[in-house]
Amino acid sequence: MAELVEVMGISHSPNFPGQIAEPNPEPAIVEAARDYELMRKRMAGLRPDVLIVIASDHLNQFFMDNMPAFLIGKAPRAEGPFPHEIRTFGIAPYQAEVEMEVAKSMLQLAPRMGVDFSFSDEFRIDHAFTVPLNFIRPEMDLPIVPIFTNVMAPPVPPARRFFEVGKAIRRIIAELPSSRRVGVLSSGHLAIEIGGPKEGRSSSDPEFDRRMMDLVGRGDVEKVIEQATWEKMMASGNVTPGFLNFVLLMGLADGKPPTVSGVRFPKSKGSVPYMAWDSHPGVLS
Amino acid sequence: MGEILGIGMTHAPHLQFTDENMVNVLRRLLKSERTPAEMKDPKNWPAGMRAEWDDDEGLNAARRHRAALLEGVRAARAALDAFRPDFVLIWGDDQYENFREDVIPPFCIYAFDEVDWAPFKASDGLGADNNVWNEPTDTVIKIRGHREAANFLAQRLLGSGFDVTWSYRLHHAQVLSHAFARTILYLDYDRKGFPYPTIPFHVNCYGSYLRIKGHTIEGPPPPSPPPWRCYDLGKQIARIIDESPWRAALIGSSSWSHGTLTAKHHFLYPDVEADRQRFAELQAGQLQRWRDLDPDQMRASGQHEMLNWLCLAGAMEGRKTSLELFVESYIFNSDKALVLFPPAL
Numbered sequence: 324m325a326e327l328v329e330v331m332g333i334s335h336s337p338n339f340p341g342q343i344a345e346p347n348p349e350p351a352i353v354e355a356a357r358d359y360e361l362m363r364k365r366m367a368g369l370r371p372d373v374l375i376v377i378a379s380d381h382l383n384q385f386f387m388d389n390m391p392a393f394l395i396g397k398a399p400r401a402e403g404p405f406p407h408e409i410r411t412f413g414i415a416p417y418q419a420e421v422e423m424e425v426a427k428s429m430l431q432l433a434p435r436m437g438v439d440f441s442f443s444d445e446f447r448i449d450h451a452f453t454v455p456l457n458f459i460r461p462e463m464d465l466p467i468v469p470i471f472t473n474v475m476a477p478p479v480p481p482a483r484r485f486f487e488v489g490k491a492i493r494r495i496i497a498e499l500p501s502s503r504r505v506g507v508l509s510s511g512h513l514a515i516e517i518g519g520p521k522e523g524r525s526s527s528d529p530e531f532d533r534r535m536m537d538l539v540g541r542g543d544v545e546k547v548i549e550q551a552t553w554e555k556m557m558a559s560g561n562v563t564p565g566f567l568n569f570v571l572l573m574g575l576a577d578g579k580p581p582t583v584s585g586v587r588f589p590k591s592k593g594s595v596p597y598m599a600w601d602s603h604p605g606v607l608s
Numbered sequence: 609m610g611e612i613l614g615i616g617m618t619h620a621p622h623l624q625f626t627d628e629n630m631v632n633v634l635r636r637l638l639k640s641e642r643t644p645a646e647m648k649d650p651k652n653w654p655a656g657m658r659a660e661w662d663d664d665e666g667l668n669a670a671r672r673h674r675a676a677l678l679e680g681v682r683a684a685r686a687a688l689d690a691f692r693p694d695f696v697l698i699w700g701d702d703q704y705e706n707f708r709e710d711v712i713p714p715f716c717i718y719a720f721d722e723v724d725w726a727p728f729k730a731s732d733g734l735g736a737d738n739n740v741w742n743e744p745t746d747t748v749i750k751i752r753g754h755r756e757a758a759n760f761l762a763q764r765l766l767g768s769g770f771d772v773t774w775s776y777r778l779h780h781a782q783v784l785s786h787a788f789a790r791t792i793l794y795l796d797y798d799r800k801g802f803p804y805p806t807i808p809f810h811v812n813c814y815g816s817y818l819r820i821k822g823h824t825i826e827g828p829p830p831p832s833p834p835p836w837r838c839y840d841l842g843k844q845i846a847r848i849i850d851e852s853p854w855r856a857a858l859i860g861s862s863s864w865s866h867g868t869l870t871a872k873h874h875f876l877y878p879d880v881e882a883d884r885q886r887f888a889e890l891q892a893g894q895l896q897r898w899r900d901l902d903p904d905q906m907r908a909s910g911q912h913e914m915l916n917w918l919c920l921a922g923a924m925e926g927r928k929t930s931l932e933l934f935v936e937s938y939i940f941n942s943d944k945a946l947v948l949f950p951p952a953l
Contacts, residue, residue, distance in 0.1 A: 389711050389779040392771040399826075423826075430830035434837060436713075439771035441713040444825050478763040482773065487769065 325425075325499035328369040330600040332572045333362060333376060333458065335451040335510035335565075337404075338592040339413035351578075355587040355595035357513035359458045362597055366459050366584075369603065371506030373422045374460060377470045377568055378510045384490055385471065391441035392480050394489055395433075396448075396469040397426040403448035417453035421468035422503070427501050429468065430493075442466075452566075454509040465506075472571065474511070475562040482551035485567045486544060489574020497556040507575055511568035513586065515593045516560035526594040527560030532586055535566065539598055542580030544573055567599065576600040610849040613691045613857045614924045615684045616917055616951030619700065619790035620863045622670075622940050623677055623797065624730065624739045630670035633734060633868070633941045637876055647874045657833070657877055657938030666939045667919065673940055680946025681794045681931040683869070686931075687948050688795065688804065689908030693857040695754035696803045697761075697912050698847070699916040700787025700861045701813035703731075704821055706779050708709035713773035714833040715841065716810040717762050720776065725810075726783040727793045741799065748783060751792065757854055764848045771842050787916070789864075790862040795802070804857070811838060813862070813915045817907065835906065838915045839899040842922030855951075859918025862913035863942030870910030883908035883943040887934040890947065895921040916944075924949045 335432060343356045346399050366374075383405050384392060402418040409416065426442075433440045448469055456467070470492075480488075496505050513535060514528035520529035538547045551570055558564040584598035622630050638648050641790065642885065646652050650661055660669040671683060688696070699907040728743040739745065755776070769863040783789070788808040796802040812818075815832030833841075842858075849856045864886060865878035882905075889897050898921045 372630075385711065387774075389707070389713065389716065389775050391711055391713055391773045392766060394711065397830075427827070427830065434831060434834050437715040437769065437837070439833060439837070440772075441711050441773055442830055443711050444709040446710065465776045478759070478766050478774070480766045484766065484769060484771075512784055524878075 325496050325505050327496050328371055328578045328602045329366055330507045330572055332509045332569050332598045333455050334512050334570050334595050336593050337414050337450040337454055340414055342369045345586050349590055350353045351587045351589040363459050364501055365599055366506055372503040373425055374465050374467045374468050374505045376452055379472050379474045381449055382450045382475055383449045390473055390476050390503050392473050394443055394471040395426055395430055396443050397423060398444050401467055404450045404453045408450045414450055417456045419463055419599045420466040422468050425519040426468045429495050431444045432498055433494045436487055436494055438491045451510050454584050455508055459508055472568055474567045482486040482567055482570045486574040487570040489571040493575050509563040509572045510570045512561040513594050513596055514563045515561050518563045521560055523591055525588045525590055531559040536586045536596060540584045543580045544578045611855045611951045612846055612849055613926045613951050614920060615859045616920050616945055616947035617861055618683055618863045618944040619787045619861045620942050620944060621734050623794055626681040626740050630685055631666040631939055644874055647876055648666040649748040660939045673937055674788040678934040681797055683931050685795050688857055693804055694854040694856045695757050695807050697810050698788050698791050698811055698859045698861050699809050699919040701913055702785050702810050705785040706781035708780050714812045715772040716775055717758050717772050718775050719758035720753045721755050722752050724748050724783045725751040725789055727767055752805045754807055758807045761848060768844055787861055788794040811915050813913045832915060834903050835901045835918045836899045838918035839922035842919035843925055846923035856902050859922050860917040862943045864914055865910040865943055867941045877938040878942050879909035
């Protein structure tokens with residue numbers, strides 16, 4: 324039986340690493356970078372043996388000819404991002420071993436939990452995986468199990484299903500035939516618009532961001548699900564459904580409020596949230 | 609308020625073959641080094657198998673097999689024509705045709721506008737280059753889909769806890785996979801044309817038993833969705849259609865036990881006893897019992913592809929049949945069933 328030691332969610336904005344690296348980053352970026360350094364220490368302090376990483380492919384490899392709702396990658400290695408992402412954003416590459424036995428066990432256990440995972444033996448991980456991994460485990464020394472979710476191409480599963488799948492993954496981890504310490508890292512974002520009239524602001528809908536982070540912080544699952552409909556998220560920004568990965572995390576945390584959570588609002592390129600549920604209190608104290 | 613016609617049928621290759629070729633799958637197995645020498649001798653076969661093989665290598669049995677199957681297939685086509693569905697949804701399996709290493713889904717609904725279909729293309733290794741219609745095997749024609757209904761189903765399934773993938777065009781395959789292609793072909797056995805928009809619905813029946821060509825992947829693939837999950841998915845699809853404006857024919861397409869999947873019979877002949885039990889349950893109106901079938905027992909009996917029928921069973925829960933045919937065979941690789949569930953009154 325494996326032990327779930329940490330559940331953590333951060334942004335996967337491919338702009339954020341570049342904003343940190345600017346000569347004189349604005350205060351909100353400095354604060355957000357400090358938040359993420361604390362998140363890194365938090366995860367390290369819990370000494371996971373494996374990271375389950377939950378994020379979404381941005382139409383880099385999964386398309387409308389076979390669009391999986393939830394997919395587990397079980398190839399021996401995971402590498403990314405895609406070359407065009409490196410060219411466009413200047414983000415760092417990442418590579419890790421895939422914990423094959425955990426991935427396979429999850430696929431064995433999932434049908435019993437009522438989750439219909441697709442699987443892949445040929446995949447890359449895009450910036451939604453590599454950006455958070457470079458923040459949280461820059462050493463690249465932990466094996467990972469990548470789980471891809473569809474938040475890009477409708478029809479996507481609704482928020483309640485993301486929550487249920489998170490709960491199911493929690494049960495799956497509890498039944499894994501190993502004594503590994505499992506950390507979960509998920510990436511998503513709050514309100515954001517790409518290529519639309521609201522692009523470029525601090526957030527395409529700061530009110531949405533504050534409201535949702537307040538609800539997440541209080542562990543108000545029902546309100547979060549009520550607010551995270553496709554229509555409401557799209558009204559806040561045309562790629563806001565990336566928030567659904569945070570809803571999945573709430574399920575993984577069994578609906579409890581996070582130990583810590585917050586959000587920073589830089590002047591441009593999206594807000595920067597964080598949230599973490601510790602299995603053991605006082606990790607950083 | 610939608611209406612549903614249910615059809616259970618086969619997509620076995622045998623109806624494609626001429627009578628003389630119908631036993632070719634067995635002929636090939638009898639030449640195989642993997643078949644134990646003693647099992648190549650009819651004296652060691654079950655009595656029923658010897659009787660079918662007889663002294664003509666199954667030629668008369670082939671004629672009887674075809675006649676029995678055609679009775680069911682023609683009845684199914686007549687029921688379709690009387691019902692005039694808005695679309696036909698077919699549950700079928702994929703054998704490393706459209707789904708390969710990059711993404712193998714447990715379920716996938718195809719939301720095509722149209723798709724290429726090679727009706728007379730023979731599957732690799734089945735030992736028959738011609739077909740009973742004597743048509744060119746490279747014929748490719750278009751068949752219509754029903755994107756609106758498929759999208760609606762995908763959305764509603766995803767919204768009710770079934771994590772199906774969806775597809776607007778074929779992924780790896782160039783033409784519609786064998787399970788769907790042959791189902792349509794047999795429903796048009798008399799070559800009248802097939803005018804009904806079609807929604808193929810993939811079920812990963814093979815799971816850990818899927819043959820990955822080239823053996824590039826270490827270890828067996830993950831398992832299939834379990835019988836209860838397929839049953840519940842079918843039941844949910846029937847609910848969704850009931851609340852829709854459409855008239856739908858739902859088809860579970862596969863043979864039952866396959867000899868080529870039955871290890872305990874040296875992969876020579878199917879588990880006829882297990883199939884008789886399934887058919888008795890169907891006749892007794894006990895399809896709900898299929899939901900609790902043990903997946904390991906199903907696989908031991910070579911009933912992998914019956915997951916397609918499990919979807920139909922869930923969709924037809926509580927419905928009565930108007931036709932029940934069980935066409936058993938030892939030498940034609942599989943038992944086949946043809947069943948009709950008329951629209952509810």
